[in-house]
Amino acid sequence: MTLRYTALDQVHRALGATMTDFAGWDMPLRYGSEREEHNAVRTRAGLFDLSHMGEIAVTGPQAGELLDHALVGFVSALAVNKARYTMICAADGGILDDLIVYRTGGTEFLVVANASNAQLVLDELTARAEGFDAEVRDDRDAYALIAIQGPEATAILAPLTDADLPALKYYTSLPATVAGRPALLARTGYTGEDGFELFVAPGDAEPLWNALSEAGAAKGLVPCGLSCRDTLRLEAGMPLYGHELSTELTPFDAGLGRVVRFDKTTNGGAFVGREALEKAAELAATHPPRVRVGLVSPGRRVPRAGMPVVSGDGTVIGSITSGAPSPTLGKPIAMAYVDAAHAAPGTAVAVDVRSTHEPVEVVELPFYTRAR
Amino acid sequence: MSNPQHLTYSKEHEWLTAVEDGVATVGITAFAADALGDVVYVQLPEVGQTVSAGETCGELESTKSVSDLYSPATGEVVEANQAVVDDPALVNSAPFAEGWLFKIRLDGTPEGLLTADEYSAHTGA
Numbered sequence: 001m002t003l004r005y006t007a008l009d010q011v012h013r014a015l016g017a018t019m020t021d022f023a024g025w026d027m028p029l030r031y032g033s034e035r036e037e038h039n040a041v042r043t044r045a046g047l048f049d050l051s052h053m054g055e056i057a058v059t060g061p062q063a064g065e066l067l068d069h070a071l072v073g074f075v076s077a078l079a080v081n082k083a084r085y086t087m088i089c090a091a092d093g094g095i096l097d098d099l100i101v102y103r104t105g106g107t108e109f110l111v112v113a114n115a116s117n118a119q120l121v122l123d124e125l126t127a128r129a130e131g132f133d134a135e136v137r138d139d140r141d142a143y144a145l146i147a148i149q150g151p152e153a154t155a156i157l158a159p160l161t162d163a164d165l166p167a168l169k170y171y172t173s174l175p176a177t178v179a180g181r182p183a184l185l186a187r188t189g190y191t192g193e194d195g196f197e198l199f200v201a202p203g204d205a206e207p208l209w210n211a212l213s214e215a216g217a218a219k220g221l222v223p224c225g226l227s228c229r230d231t232l233r234l235e236a237g238m239p240l241y242g243h244e245l246s247t248e249l250t251p252f253d254a255g256l257g258r259v260v261r262f263d264k265t266t267n268g269g270a271f272v273g274r275e276a277l278e279k280a281a282e283l284a285a286t287h288p289p290r291v292r293v294g295l296v297s298p299g300r301r302v303p304r305a306g307m308p309v310v311s312g313d314g315t316v317i318g319s320i321t322s323g324a325p326s327p328t329l330g331k332p333i334a335m336a337y338v339d340a341a342h343a344a345p346g347t348a349v350a351v352d353v354r355s356t357h358e359p360v361e362v363v364e365l366p367f368y369t370r371a372r
Numbered sequence: 373m374s375n376p377q378h379l380t381y382s383k384e385h386e387w388l389t390a391v392e393d394g395v396a397t398v399g400i401t402a403f404a405a406d407a408l409g410d411v412v413y414v415q416l417p418e419v420g421q422t423v424s425a426g427e428t429c430g431e432l433e434s435t436k437s438v439s440d441l442y443s444p445a446t447g448e449v450v451e452a453n454q455a456v457v458d459d460p461a462l463v464n465s466a467p468f469a470e471g472w473l474f475k476i477r478l479d480g481t482p483e484g485l486l487t488a489d490e491y492s493a494h495t496g497a
Contacts, residue, residue: 018406030409034409035410227435300413301433304438324436325435354438
């Protein structure tokens with residue numbers, strides 16, 4: 001498969017980025033030190049190219065009803081300009097992808113899928129649209145996506161836009177002009193910090209990136225790669241598809257049952273996966289199989305995805321899904337699925353790190369919450 | 373960063389100094405350190421341990437991954453760099469200097485190592 005390049009590819013190369021193949025896209029992994037990039041987002045601001053994300057437009061008189069049928073959320077209940085974190089599940093309840101849906105108009109929605117699942121989500125939405133008066137459109141090539149994240153994001157963005165940023169609440173979006181270019185400006189992100197995501201025409205991406213870089217330079221804004229995005233979302237306890245989420249798990253298995261809206265009233269309450277998810281909800285409430293937890297290590301060796309979690313007597317009781325040295329906490333952290341009997345915060349377990357058992361403690365997620 | 377001419381190099385990206393009183397110093401190259409990203413944990417061979425050329429003798433852990441450390445030569449470890457254990461970032465900031473890893477008393481003459489120019493060609497630099 002040939003790699004795809006974002007509209008900002010030449011910018012990344014000029015900045016000397018280390019590039020990586022991510023879901024078929026050649027993406028910046030880091031520009032310099034990923035820890036410094038991470039710390040910049042926590043304390044100042046970081047600029048990300050997220051153009052690999054998959055945008056799908058859903059429009060038409062029954063666009064909301066279609067999404068209520070196709071997704072687990074109550075999408076038609078969203079007010080215009082509101083956004084919601086949701087999921088698309090298979091009929092057996094397994095998670096096909098996690099999504100953010102923006103209501104961009106009365107009959108218009110923008111669904112943003114993970115790059116690795118974008119084609120699947122597009123195909124599923126198209127298939128599930130049968131019988132609805134709605135259109136599903138592949139808009140992946142219509143947008144570049146730039147994120148500015150961190151406590152200084154608002155101060156950096158404000159002079160460049162006509163948008164009323166203080167009025168733009170978390171998980172809302174607004175058509176705006178930024179540095180003279182049209183953008184769908186959304187107060188969303190995947191870092192645990194305040195910040196914005198800008199959906200823009202690919203041809204506008206480079207001038208916008210440059211305008212944000214210049215405006216942010218004095219406030220310590222730095223370009224940030226996918227490496228620090230991963231440690232930022234891990235500290236914030238946010239799941240990543242392919243790690244914490246998969247077709248083998250339902251939203252309830254993942255501890256995210258809140259995204260499943262059994263109370264939706266459209267389509268007579270029916271939606272894809274409903275029956276399976278009702279059973280999964282009951283199982284999770286009565287005797288959950290495994291529970292998603294946080295782990296913190298007092299040592300220096302890092303639990304990594306796939307490593308077994310073991311109890312005191314060496315019995316395998318779970319598996320690591322993501323792990324990294326946490327720049328903010330200064331020690332290794334991980335997310336894992338463990339047997340419910342070992343899931344209480346404070347429980348001492350261990351991780352089999354290349355055949356040595358490193359002691360770790362179960363903690364509440366997230367590892368990090370920003371001060372508000 | 374260019375590879376210093378006075379060192380020899382393994383294809384596994386370790387460097388070795390010239391031998392002085394039978395002892396040589398080992399580290400990893402700037403190319404390797406850059407490929408790893410920020411190093412957060414270094415496990416070095418212990419003093420007194422015998423290491424063999426081309427075999428693993430420790431590990432280097434970075435934000436994204438863990439990599440085996442190979443010895444570029446055979447011999448007995450006579451010193452491990454405690455400074456780099458305490459501050460693994462030295463591997464990134466000064467891979468050819470303060471970020472050295474261990475010293476070995478060589479058993480024979482190292483074989484199969486590359487000159488700086490050969491190593492640069494090997495890494496495509």
